[in-house]
Amino acid sequence: MSKADWSAIEALDPPHLEQLFKEDDGRVARLSLDVAGIHFDWSKTHLTRDAIAAFEKLAKATDLAGKREAMFAGKHVNVTEDRAAEHTAERGEGAEESVAKAGALHARMRALIDAIESGAFGEVRHILHTGIGGSALGPHLLVDALGREDSRYDVAIVSNVDGVAMEDAFKRFDPKATLLVIASKTFTTTETMLNAASALQWMTEGGVEDPYGKVVALTASPDKAIEWGVDETRVLPFSESVGGRYSLWSSIGFPAALALGWDAFQELLDGAAEMDRHFRLAALHENAPALAAFADLFYTQVKHAETRAPFAYDERLRLLPSYLQQLEMESNGKGVTVEGKPVGRPTAAITWGGVGTDAQHAVFQLLHQGTHLVPVEFIGVIEAGDTLAGDHHRQLLMNMFAQGAALMSGRANDADPARSYPGDRPSSTLLLDALDPHTLGALIAFYEHRVFVNAVLLDINPFDQFGVELGKEMAKAADKGGQSFDASTDDLIARAFG
Numbered sequence: 001m002s003k004a005d006w007s008a009i010e011a012l013d014p015p016h017l018e019q020l021f022k023e024d025d026g027r028v029a030r031l032s033l034d035v036a037g038i039h040f041d042w043s044k045t046h047l048t049r050d051a052i053a054a055f056e057k058l059a060k061a062t063d064l065a066g067k068r069e070a071m072f073a074g075k076h077v078n079v080t081e082d083r084a085a086e087h088t089a090e091r092g093e094g095a096e097e098s099v100a101k102a103g104a105l106h107a108r109m110r111a112l113i114d115a116i117e118s119g120a121f122g123e124v125r126h127i128l129h130t131g132i133g134g135s136a137l138g139p140h141l142l143v144d145a146l147g148r149e150d151s152r153y154d155v156a157i158v159s160n161v162d163g164v165a166m167e168d169a170f171k172r173f174d175p176k177a178t179l180l181v182i183a184s185k186t187f188t189t190t191e192t193m194l195n196a197a198s199a200l201q202w203m204t205e206g207g208v209e210d211p212y213g214k215v216v217a218l219t220a221s222p223d224k225a226i227e228w229g230v231d232e233t234r235v236l237p238f239s240e241s242v243g244g245r246y247s248l249w250s251s252i253g254f255p256a257a258l259a260l261g262w263d264a265f266q267e268l269l270d271g272a273a274e275m276d277r278h279f280r281l282a283a284l285h286e287n288a289p290a291l292a293a294f295a296d297l298f299y300t301q302v303k304h305a306e307t308r309a310p311f312a313y314d315e316r317l318r319l320l321p322s323y324l325q326q327l328e329m330e331s332n333g334k335g336v337t338v339e340g341k342p343v344g345r346p347t348a349a350i351t352w353g354g355v356g357t358d359a360q361h362a363v364f365q366l367l368h369q370g371t372h373l374v375p376v377e378f379i380g381v382i383e384a385g386d387t388l389a390g391d392h393h394r395q396l397l398m399n400m401f402a403q404g405a406a407l408m409s410g411r412a413n414d415a416d417p418a419r420s421y422p423g424d425r426p427s428s429t430l431l432l433d434a435l436d437p438h439t440l441g442a443l444i445a446f447y448e449h450r451v452f453v454n455a456v457l458l459d460i461n462p463f464d465q466f467g468v469e470l471g472k473e474m475a476k477a478a479d480k481g482g483q484s485f486d487a488s489t490d491d492l493i494a495r496a497f498g
């Protein structure tokens with residue numbers, strides 16, 4: 001196979017999923033893996049021995065191993081921005097210098113947390129974190145997933161520039177007991193800057209004597225934070241080479257580290273590091289991120305699936321689908337190769353999804369009988385998060401297992417087509433032993449590396465995001481006024497603002 005020769009993959013034509021099971025007793029064992037407290041099962045996808053072999057060849061031709069090592073070594077794999085992508089160094093897996101730098105910045109973060117806990121900031125009961133995109137989705141996921149029982153503070157993560165979001169937090173919090181956390185890699189994002197200014201004003205009006213003294217900045221642009229008015233001692237920097245949607249491991253994870261405690265944050269990093277080592281060392285046919293990416297690519301390239309849908313069968317992971325939307329779509333929603341040529345094939349599937357069992361009663365109709373092929377991913381946790389006497393958790397998991405089985409088997413009803421289920425609909429299942437920081441760290445790192453494998457095999461750069469710039473620029477121009485757009489946009493602006 002020459003470089004990026006997809007012909008063997010495009011020629012794959014596996015039979016019905018049930019047939020694949022009939023043909024191969026060892027299918028479940030061969031397509032299941034256990035890594036870092038997570039059981040992965042791809043047996044209900046159409047991955048076959050031939051498919052895996054064809055993807056392994058493509059991985060070789062596109063130098064996946066070399067590019068993976070280049071990423072871990074801190075080489076400038078983000079070619080369009082001439083930067084490294086060093087999120088793994090944050091968890092101790094990367095170039096020696098970068099790991100040391102990340103460790104020093106973590107120590108600084110930990111010292112600030114110790115100071116807050118020892119009362120150096122006065123009474124702090126509430127954490128008001130403002131950031132957007134990667135500066136909000138990661139910390140929000142962590143706090144929501146792990147902070148239900150153990151959170152030592154009341155945390156609000158406000159991202160939307162709609163003032164309603166900020167006002168909701170103001171209603172809940174006492175300004176005198178609030179720590180304002182401004183999270184922005186660039187420290188220029190208009191939504192975050194406006195939210196931060198409004199929060200500071202609320203603290204001032206609420207009688208906080210030195211509101212700037214209660215502000216912490218999380219950023220890769222410390223000079224800009226200092227210029228904004230944050231004291232240098234309360235700026236927690238992180239490296240420019242950590243991308244926004246890969247940044248929860250850096251100081252962007254501060255609200256989680258503060259609310260859950262340092263030990264929990266360290267466990268999160270350790271779990272991710274365990275997945276890093278697995279990704280780096282395991283052969284591709286038993287490598288979780290690689291197998292997941294092979295299945296992704298089989299469905300997007302061969303079966304022309306336009307979307308994929310993760311469903312978290314655990315209330316604590318309800319924010320996982322929106323976290324994955326940014327990770328997958330901002331990373332791999334690209335149209336050109338790393339050399340800037342048209343990529344010529346579909347790139348990232350559209351990620352959507354939801355929470356089980358709610359989604360079963362809302363969108364699963366389409367999954368079972370609709371005309372779109374949607375690879376589904378189930379994410380469940382063996383250890384229950386609740387303590388209720390009823391059988392909530394058992395029902396939750398049984399529903400998840402039943403949905404995967406039903407999607408696969410279907411049920412023919414020749415007499416009544418409306419009641420017929422075609423089946424042969426793929427799903428993968430991720431079953432966590434427990435939802436703890438270690439396992440969650442490993443889970444998130446798994447998704448990061450899966451995105452990377454997809455990108456390498458598609459020859460695209462997962463680490464830039466120029467697609468978001470044009471809209472930002474035009475919003476700024478519109479806000480300034482005096483600029484004409486198209487007739488429709490001009491009319492809408494005139495209707496809203498006269």
Ligand code: F6P
Pocket residue numbers: 132133134135183184185186187188189192244245330465468
């Ligand atoms: O607009 C997209 C984006 O740049 C994301 O990549 C990023 O996570 C988000 O905006 C927030 O950026 P910042 O952390 O610089 O405020």
